[in-house]
Amino acid sequence: MSSTEQLTDYQQLELEAAAFRHLLKHLDENKQVQNIDLMNLAGFCRNCLAKWYAAAADERGLEIGYEDARTRVYGMPYAEWKAKYQTP
Numbered sequence: 001m002s003s004t005e006q007l008t009d010y011q012q013l014e015l016e017a018a019a020f021r022h023l024l025k026h027l028d029e030n031k032q033v034q035n036i037d038l039m040n041l042a043g044f045c046r047n048c049l050a051k052w053y054a055a056a057a058d059e060r061g062l063e064i065g066y067e068d069a070r071t072r073v074y075g076m077p078y079a080e081w082k083a084k085y086q087t088p
Contacts (some may be wrong), residue, residue: 024072054066
């Protein structure tokens with residue numbers, strides 16, 4: 001297969017989900033990268049990902065709140081991540 005045009009919708013969804021999981025794993029393995037660094041360099045941060053995740057759930061009629069989405073993105077409750085890894 002040489003083109004994304006040949007992918008089924010389900011295959012596309014699987015690839016996008018795998019890429020998202022890899023991004024979350026990468027961010028988890030690089031906790032020293034602060035959200036402000038991400039915002040300055042890439043224009044988004046972990047909180048943005050959580051907002052997009054919660055918005056996607058809402059668009060599909062699923063009740064996943066922002067805090068639940070942040071827990072998914074951070075791999076733990078945000079307050080815990082902030083206490084452990086956020087620098088002043």
